[in-house]
Amino acid sequence: METLEYLFRTETGIFFCGAFISVGVSLSLLAICFYTVFKNKVLLLFAIQSPLIHPLFLSANTNPRELLDLGGHTVWLPLLHLLVALAIYCFYRLVKEIIGEAFGQATRDKVFTVVVSIVVAVRIITAFSISELTIRAAAFVTIFFFLMIAVEGLFFHPRTFAEKLAKYSLITFTLLSIYPFIRTGILPPAPSDNFVVVLVMAVLSIFSVVWFFALIEITRENFSNLKILELQKRARAFIDLRDLMNTPIQVLVLGLEILESVAPTETTNRMRKAVQRLTNVSKRLNRFENDVNWNDSKNFFEPPANLQ
Amino acid sequence: MLEKFAPPKNPDPKVFFVDDSEDLRMLFIHLMKFRFKENCKGCATLGQMLDNKDEVLRAQIVVLDINLGVGEPSGIDCYDWLKNNKFTGKILFLTGHAKNHPTVKKAWQSGAQVFEKPVDSKQFTELLASKLREPLHGNA
Secondary structure (H helix, E strand, O other), rough: OOOHHHHHHHHHHHHHHHHHHHHHHHHHHHHHHHHHHHHOOHHHHHHHHHHHHHHHHHHHHHOOOOOOOOOOOOOHHHHHHHHHHHHHHHHHHHHHHHHHHHOOOHHHHHHHHHHHHHHHHHHHHHHHHHOOOHHHHHHHHHHHHHHHHHHHHHHOOOHHHHHHHHHHHHHHHHHHHHHHHHOOOOOOOOHHHHHHHOOOOOHHHHHHHHHHHHHHHHHHHHHHHHHHHHHHHHHHHHHHHHHHHHHHEEEEEEHHHHHHHHHHHHHHHHHHHHHHHHHHHHHHHHHHHHHOHHOOOOOOOOHHHHOO | HHHHHHHOOOOOOOEEOOOOOOOHHHHHHHHHHHOOOEEEEEOEEEOHHOOOOOHHHOOOOEEOOOOOOOOOHHHHHHHHHHOOOOOOOEEEEEEOOOOOOHHHHHHOOOOOOEEEEOOOHHHHHHHHHHHHHOOOOOOO
16 A cells, blocks of 8 residues: 555655656557558557556556555456456567567467466456455466566577667566566565565666667568568569560561561561560660569569469 | 482481470571571470480580470570580570579570570571581580
8 A cells, every 4th residue: 555655645656657657658659650650560569568568567566455556446457457468468469579480489489379378368367356366366377478578588589689679678578577476475575565666667667668669670670671572572573574575575576587688668667666665675674683582482484473 | 328428308407496485486497597598496395305306416506595484494404415415516595584593594604605585686697607607616
């Protein structure tokens, strides 16, 4: 109770709370703005996760019977637990998206999915039957969620600076496991609840900001890679088109040569000009050759079906 | 005994065109006949080339298209076959595909001359004719 007194009854407490929640909400709004440009679902997941975990951590009192001072409210209390489940799910999806291909180990991937399913399931059960037992159980399984995040963070081999940021922000995030540890009674209650709350707010704020920048940078890199791929695809289409034209043009050139050597006429002259123009078009497409990455195609001789 | 001195009824083709476009082959053959009175022949694939292997190996020039159709062995395979069978004439590649494609690169690296479609037919047939007049000594 004294924590909540501090947070909501004193001026500094209210200031910290407000600042802390605004960090979550404003990062979420920023993520939505960036989403309109980059169109990457990672940003949407972040936009859901960020404004949720900030107030949720604030509400997670170390006393297992108290989840914010709601006096055991019949609507808000279950709702908060459901939101925790949603936040955990979004966070899981986000980590999977970011670490995605670096995941590598299929077993670890599966274990992570199983752990998250259990955590979410227990949370949902808790939401519908709130008791000390279910709250402690929910906190207990959440420890394993943090553990998985720590494993993912530690085994993630970053290739870029942004990925390095993501890695360390995930490791920082696991410091927040102090909450479920205290809630389950594995760790003794901190001498001062205020200390825990301030620590959590600080860690979570730092985490959110770094995590946000890492996500923006990673999506930006993906975005520019996608653009390059798009350009390569276009270049490839032009080259395919040119390659399809070359043999027919050659046939025209040869046929015209024969016609002209028999009897050059006004008509063959005009045809010669047309063939020359076609040849020039084909040559002009040559400049796309260097933009095509042939490594990704086994057989470039197979023209796309729609061109054939 | 006398047969020995009689001119052969079907002289060997001097130039052999391997290209999957029949129109292109026929027009090249026609043009060579028409302009230089040279007897040439052609076929579409490596398989057909092997059916005429005696004629091919006796030819002075083999012109290979690199892409001989989807799923077919390429002109590079024809080149390798010719080399492995001690073909002594000249080999030219004629391609309509990008220079930096791995298969086309192989052709450039083989040391044989590579021509990109569409070639100037007058210049190209003149080149073939002049190569036919050159003495035979391996590949150009």
